[in-house]
Amino acid sequence: MTLNIGVLGYRFMGKAHSNALARLPMFFPDAPDIERHTLVGRDEEALADAAERFGFSHTATDWEDAIDEVDVFYNLGPNHVHAEPSIAALEAGVPVLCEKPLAPTLDEAAAMRDAAADADVPAGTAFNYRFVPAIRYAKGLIEDGELGEIRQVRGRYLQDWLVDPEAPWAWRLDGDMAGSGALGDLGAHTLDLADFLVGDEVGGVDRVSGHLQTFVNERPVYDEDGAVEEYRDVTVDDAYTAQVAYDSGAIGSFEATRFAEGHKNDHTIEIHGSKGSLKFSLERLNELEVLREGDRGYQTVLVTDETDPYVDHWWPPGHVIGWEHTFVHENYDFLSAVAEGGAFEPSFEQGYAVQKLLDAVVRADERGEWVSVE
């Protein structure tokens, strides 16, 4: 049986997932057979170009039509179009993989979670950094107790693409479409990753303090000739910080920004336990720094051995993989769950849990006080 895949969105994430789908047969031969079936978008010309390039046999400008035709639906559009098509697909019994964050608002995210709960097909939230081999390896170390009792988590995600005040306005800078800024775009990844790695050990987030800041309040919209047409308001945060108290008494500190000169995609997570510590940085994603009981310093581990998660599918030790490989792993796991009727993590439930944290950080910032999370 071949799974026909429908994909809404053909820009950055569309390319990343299409590539992942294309690479499965050669490297994950036991993955389900799939066809890149229908690519969904609004601009017919651009859509046709993308479909050819990304290897889709059909296009559709109406996502409802697409859902009727496919076995699996990928929602890779902007945040404000996540809820409706995803819910419709789930109601039609079509498994959904949706990009993160789940939705611009907690209400929409809740509706999506509920739709997933009612459906008996997988509904996945595409937190791709869970699928970095070094992160999976870290997860295994923590589960095995190598770090002891977890006491502190530190996450940050630094980018620099908005440092220039003349950088163009985009949908990601609009509160209605994006929900939030650095918080939802970058912080969602960090909060999910922290939960993935230590959630079982620290028992969930008890309460948070939040701080959101916008450094540049309006940005130009450029016409085709590069002239400024107008200035539009930036209605999301350029940077956020958050403090977290976990149920276990562990503490966390989180931060993201799009204004950190010199940091392109610097997503870092650091964890300290009673027996050891670890550090991960996305710009060196093949590496994990690990300190275990008895060690005098961090070991810089190149997580490219055959025994490392997913690595046996790729290349010999020391032949590093890239950012895009996380999508291949994610698609492999998701499609395997679809084909085998299994569960997929991170689910919409998890996407909603992250959304609750994002929402709590925003409320904490607005109120100037710590906010309980459930």
Added chain:
Amino acid sequence: MTLNIGVLGYRFMGKAHSNALARLPMFFPDAPDIERHTLVGRDEEALADAAERFGFSHTATDWEDAIDEVDVFYNLGPNHVHAEPSIAALEAGVPVLCEKPLAPTLDEAAAMRDAAADADVPAGTAFNYRFVPAIRYAKGLIEDGELGEIRQVRGRYLQDWLVDPEAPWAWRLDGDMAGSGALGDLGAHTLDLADFLVGDEVGGVDRVSGHLQTFVNERPVYDEDGAVEEYRDVTVDDAYTAQVAYDSGAIGSFEATRFAEGHKNDHTIEIHGSKGSLKFSLERLNELEVLREGDRGYQTVLVTDETDPYVDHWWPPGHVIGWEHTFVHENYDFLSAVAEGGAFEPSFEQGYAVQKLLDAVVRADERGEWVSVE
């Protein structure tokens, strides 16, 4: 003229400052002549040993006597003995260099600040990390506008000496004597350093959110044979985090812990501006990572050139200095101010300003809300 120096405290800090005093003549020949005159402490035997080793000609078990005899008074005792002797010295017209944090409570720190304001001799707070050449070099870059408008500050101070729950109780773990734990001991350094580096640019702290946590609530007191005599309560924080909003709209995040396995003395400060960024780490204190306009990545600068602050007094380029050298620079500047009747920074006023931040972080933690700083 020779300045007779009186020093209260002969343990870690006593050794650090005594060494600094001893090294001045060879490396800073234009420093005032000094004599290590009186060492003050309670245990006469240990005191006599220390005095001989540290090169003091006299000892005293009563600090009041010492103050009468000396030209300059160093208060290097535990935090709870900072206020009274320092104030007495200042009232007697004796310049004071006091270890940080200024006092266990804000009230005591205020009294010290007031005493300093009333005296016309220098009253310094010994934030020695201001005297790292790489930090001074960073300060110069920021003052020269090389980083542009400052937007984000990130500071953390990680140690690991309390990870073991059987590590012994000490005065630093008692709220009455120490004031606070990681916050006052380590965080005070970070908050001072942030203010030193970017205070002029970001206009002071507007408000803070705080989080203090104690992971191990009691600790053993050991007798001489290593047997546990009793368990005493730990009444300070083992770790803290803080969020900071500056007047200018810049934001900060701060953190310290004594529970970070694998980090011995890892004091890090990172700053992002509209034109550049920099990173400093105390465990590699001869280096500064700098990214300036036009750079594509951080330059790892070895701050050991003749033209670098204080470095011409020491060794040729590439011949690195150590932690203790910061005390030599600090003593040189302080004693020069004493001799020349000049000002010394960081002053008690600055020590008090840091104390206000520490106090605000504690109150913010207690109240669960952001607290305004003045």
Added chain:
Amino acid sequence: MTLNIGVLGYRFMGKAHSNALARLPMFFPDAPDIERHTLVGRDEEALADAAERFGFSHTATDWEDAIDEVDVFYNLGPNHVHAEPSIAALEAGVPVLCEKPLAPTLDEAAAMRDAAADADVPAGTAFNYRFVPAIRYAKGLIEDGELGEIRQVRGRYLQDWLVDPEAPWAWRLDGDMAGSGALGDLGAHTLDLADFLVGDEVGGVDRVSGHLQTFVNERPVYDEDGAVEEYRDVTVDDAYTAQVAYDSGAIGSFEATRFAEGHKNDHTIEIHGSKGSLKFSLERLNELEVLREGDRGYQTVLVTDETDPYVDHWWPPGHVIGWEHTFVHENYDFLSAVAEGGAFEPSFEQGYAVQKLLDAVVRADERGEWVSVE
């Protein structure tokens, strides 16, 4: 027009090139259309499996048959089967891309070079590390004179897969089949890379001194149950070092080993010129450390900007690529040259030039003296 590709070899390199061919359409849409046509090997069953997985429509156990059927021939077999099929293909007017080193002996490499000179189709040597974006970026800096006059080159390639004396015997350890060991397998890459980067500036190698050493002289051959069948002699070097004098007066030092515990694929090249320096390491292949005139330290540059070589075909800044991407770039350039009738570098001529260096290092080692290169 579609180019039918024939590939001899279906193991490590077969997989790497097949993947590259498969990825061209999505990421390099202006690449020539190709078909993965015929896969050549001896073991029919394994071959059929590989052909299906790698997307080849045909298989052949006789390379002569394959050459008749295809437009382009990839020779990815062991070194001792490089010469005959490659020469036959070129004589038939079929372009050839051959893995490195060109041949086990200088004579065979010379014959291949001559065949390439007589053919008017591209004959490429697959030194894939030339196609790392950071290396291309480095090449541009050197060509632009950013490093000034080149004075020193330092290259090393460290692996650890033979540290265990019970690691199994393999064809790479046989002098007749492989030519040499660490020298030909790893050193060939380094010597080519050095020539690519600074060859124009330093005017070629004048003479070399060589040192080859074998640490473990025989190794087990295991049967299917993991029992040792026999021990076979290791007749190649486990490690080599070389000193190089360039025509310009520049000097080089080179080294490779398969016995460096903790180094999986650590290929490093460092260059010092009169104005600057640079450092590259394959395990962090997205980065280049660059020091230019006026810099105080190396900049750690993440070579993932749109303006960086090849990068605009992939992902946004900071989204790192992997080892395999070098093959995509190489295949793109090679196939473009085939389709457009252009030249491809590195050619067989260049492969021969590297072979001369390998040969000179071996002779220098045997003679215990410096050996002139031409």
Added chain:
Amino acid sequence: MTLNIGVLGYRFMGKAHSNALARLPMFFPDAPDIERHTLVGRDEEALADAAERFGFSHTATDWEDAIDEVDVFYNLGPNHVHAEPSIAALEAGVPVLCEKPLAPTLDEAAAMRDAAADADVPAGTAFNYRFVPAIRYAKGLIEDGELGEIRQVRGRYLQDWLVDPEAPWAWRLDGDMAGSGALGDLGAHTLDLADFLVGDEVGGVDRVSGHLQTFVNERPVYDEDGAVEEYRDVTVDDAYTAQVAYDSGAIGSFEATRFAEGHKNDHTIEIHGSKGSLKFSLERLNELEVLREGDRGYQTVLVTDETDPYVDHWWPPGHVIGWEHTFVHENYDFLSAVAEGGAFEPSFEQGYAVQKLLDAVVRADERGEWVSVE
């Protein structure tokens, strides 16, 4: 009893050793009592200034006079004045600590070694890098077999102070006075360090290949106003490389340069054994990178624990020391040997052994062939 110390030379090394002597009482209270007695030099005015600054009670312009007056003689002058005064001191029964390399020529070094053999007082060669705690810690690991059988040693020493062709001529650039250039000044350190660390394991050097190169053949002598008075020939190497074959079959590669832009004092040594590896870099001298059996990557060890060599004399863990501390350790060990009638390593015998290597590298370069050592 107090040892009166006489020191020839009051520039860089004079300052380094004077400082070391001054620091002993406070940090190494069990060191012999010493007096900085006589400082020897030719320029009376500069000498008097230095004596005051360095704390010497007497000066002498004739080293023979000084030797008569002192209990210990430090020869810190240029290389060409090492032999005669050192030999005279030893013949007078005065212990000698002489800076490295032992002499400009092998003959002189042999005479010094012979004089030391005939004397029954310590004669030390001041290879101070043996006294870095991280190096001592490394030595312990190797002796304990943690690295297994040693197979490869790699040393390099990179500086940049001659990159500028207008940098002034100095005695270090004259073959008669200095013996050699980068080889003798920097390479001597590396070769000694390699021998210290692995000499016992690899059984000494069997033979070497050498390469010396001068990039800038003459340099200006400036007058007091900064005008060029004349150009003098550079008659030493600006850079060298060497290949080494050890008795055990282990191999080495060594290199030094004064032309490496961006490297101030970058002395690196790397060792690979059958069970582990280690890396050390002088610019981060508090750290050692260690990989032991079972480790997946190098541990970055901060060698500042109380249990680390010499460290208990200084500061708590994480409070890093500097370059100058190596001299304190060296002086402590040397003076203890003098006082206790014990042996000191590295001795003149060891200094001579290094000199033989330097000489062999030079001859190998001249002859263009490997040269046996012994």
